[in-house]
Each structure stands twice: as structure tokens, then as C-alpha cells.
Amino acid sequence: ALDRARRIQRIKKLLVERDAVLVAHYYTDADLQALAEETGGYVSDSLDMARFGHEHKAKTLVVAGVRFMGETAKILNPEKRVLMPTLEATCSLDESCPADAFGAFCDAHPDRTVVVYANTSAAVKARADWVVTSSIALRLARHLAARGEKILWAPDRHLGDYVRRESGADILLWQGSCVVHEEFRSQALLDLKKRYPDACVLAHPESPAAVLALADMIGSTSAMIEAARTRPARRFIVATDHGILYKMRQAAPGKEFLEAPTGGHGATCKSCAHCPWMAMNTLATLETVLATGGPEIHIEESIRQRALEPVLRMLEFAA
Ligand code: 13P
Ligand code: SF4
Numbered sequence: 226a227l228d229r230a231r232r233i234q235r236i237k238k239l240l241v242e243r244d245a246v247l248v249a250h251y252y253t254d255a256d257l258q259a260l261a262e263e264t265g266g267y268v269s270d271s272l273d274m275a276r277f278g279h280e281h282k283a284k285t286l287v288v289a290g291v292r293f294m295g296e297t298a299k300i301l302n303p304e305k306r307v308l309m310p311t312l313e314a315t316c317s318l319d320e321s322c323p324a325d326a327f328g329a330f331c332d333a334h335p336d337r338t339v340v341v342y343a344n345t346s347a348a349v350k351a352r353a354d355w356v357v358t359s360s361i362a363l364r365l366a367r368h369l370a371a372r373g374e375k376i377l378w379a380p381d382r383h384l385g386d387y388v389r390r391e392s393g394a395d396i397l398l399w400q401g402s403c404v405v406h407e408e409f410r411s412q413a414l415l416d417l418k419k420r421y422p423d424a425c426v427l428a429h430p431e432s433p434a435a436v437l438a439l440a441d442m443i444g445s446t447s448a449m450i451e452a453a454r455t456r457p458a459r460r461f462i463v464a465t466d467h468g469i470l471y472k473m474r475q476a477a478p479g480k481e482f483l484e485a486p487t488g489g490h491g492a493t494c495k496s497c498a499h500c501p502w503m504a505m506n507t508l509a510t511l512e513t514v515l516a517t518g519g520p521e522i523h524i525e526e527s528i529r530q531r532a533l534e535p536v537l538r539m540l541e542f543a544a
Pocket of ligand 2: 316405
């Protein structure tokens, strides 16, 4: 505990010395989220992380999350130094969508507007017409469908399928998925709902369709927290990474939060609904990156410039 307290103090000091601001995702450790809040940084969903980093005046952004979040920050802010506790923190969606195979897929469907999730590499974004996050995915699909555009959607098939069902848009899907949300089990969720018939079910749209069918509310991590705060229910079942519970409890004190059941690794799994890559962001890795100035995100300039267009389009659309 002494070690932890010392580390937190050192990180706070280093943030000031390096003119750095900490931006963290809701799925990171509670310690990291608390540090971001206490030091003038920010904790949010992936869209607002991008916005905050873009608007903040600090010369160095320290992004606690997964690699695509650091890359989006760098795409938007080439003049800033973007550090991450580790560059090993990838995302199964990003991994499922290599730029060359994706480029070939786009080439095979030149009549479609290319929409990619923020959970992709800079090289994949460079190939896109639009970048979206979960908080604006449905709105954008409706907007494009109203203009008569056919969509190529990558990489998350569950999010894409949800958006297709809700918007009626013509969507061709890449077949990626999130290893965390894919673990949620609809039958076990139904059983839990029967035990707690008063509970309100909140789900992230990366979850499978059978899970979403049981949800009272579907939305981005920020929207889920807002629903926990504003919905009249006293008890909630939460189908997303359990890192979010730190903020949910803070936003809705006195309410009860149950984790949606996962299948996966059976009795040996203590934390199935937790992203293994988000978990690589620790006080120790954060302290090291601030102390040593690395690892830092670098993106090849021609790729960055091409990726910037659809990312800016996203921010403008979301505004
Ligand atoms: P949000 O944009 O809703 O925060 O989602 C990011 C993510 O990686 C969810 O798994
Ligand atoms: Fe990617 Fe899923 Fe982790 Fe989010 S929770 S970063 S989508 S693997």
C-alpha cells in the first residue's frame, strides 16, 4: 500500500514536470481513472477521449487505454507527444482487420461508403470515408442511409449488425468481434433477469444480438453511465467491461450493479468481462512511461494525413 501511495505521488509529480495530461478509458484500473480525475485529466469513452486530447493545451498526452486510442490522439495532434503505458495493448477488433486485407475488401466493393470503427489501426482509418465510435454509430448509419449510400462496415460484426437492424441501412460487414463482449451469454442473462425482475439491463453494442435483445438500453460506455445515473431503477445488470463499474458507482451512488454473466473460462475466470489489453495499463507501466518518456506513438506522416480526414469528419459529425 505504501508502494502504491508513493507511486501515485511520483506519477502526479511527473505529470506536472512533463507538462503532460492523463486521458483514460473507463475500462482501465480504478487507480488510473482516479489519477486522471485528480490531476486535471479526463476519463471517458473513446470519442470524448479523442476530443479532450485534441482540445487540451498540454504538450504531452498520456493515453491509458488501448493502442488505437493513442493512435487517434496522434492522428489529431501530430505536434504533441503521445505516450502510452504500453504499446502492446491492442484490441481484438483492430487485430482482426489488417490494413492490406481490408484494402482488398474495399477494392472489391467500390460502390460502398467505407465506415470504420475507431477500434482500428491508423492504416485502416486511412482507407476509410468515415470513422465512428459506438456513441455515434447508429446516427451516422441513419444519416448515410438517408442519403442513399450503401455501407461497408468494419471491423465489429455485432455493432455493425445492430446498426443494420436499427437503421435499415444496406451494410456489408467485416467479421471482427470483441473478445470481451463476445463472452456475454444470453441464456444466463435471462436467468439473472428472472432472479432480479426489477433490474435494468445496460449493454454495449459490441455484445451479440441475443444479449442486446434482452437489454433495456444499448449504448456507448458514456451513454451506459448516463443511463445508470438517470434511469429510475435501483438495480442494473451491466453487459460491458467491468472497469466501467468504478464510474457507474460514482455516478449513481446507492444503486446496485450486477455484472452480466459470461461463459468463457468457467469457474477459473475471475474477471471474464475485462479487456486483457486495458489491464496492461497499471500504475507501474504509467510510472515508467512518465519517467522514461517512452513508449511513444509514431505514425507514418502520409498515413496520418489520410487518416486525419475521416477522424475530423467524425468529430464534426459528432459535434
Ligand atoms: P466506447 O467508445 O463506448 O468507450 O467503446 C470503446 C471500446 O473499446 C469498447 O469495447
Ligand atoms: Fe477492443 Fe473489446 Fe478491449 Fe474494447 S474491450 S478495447 S473492443 S478488445
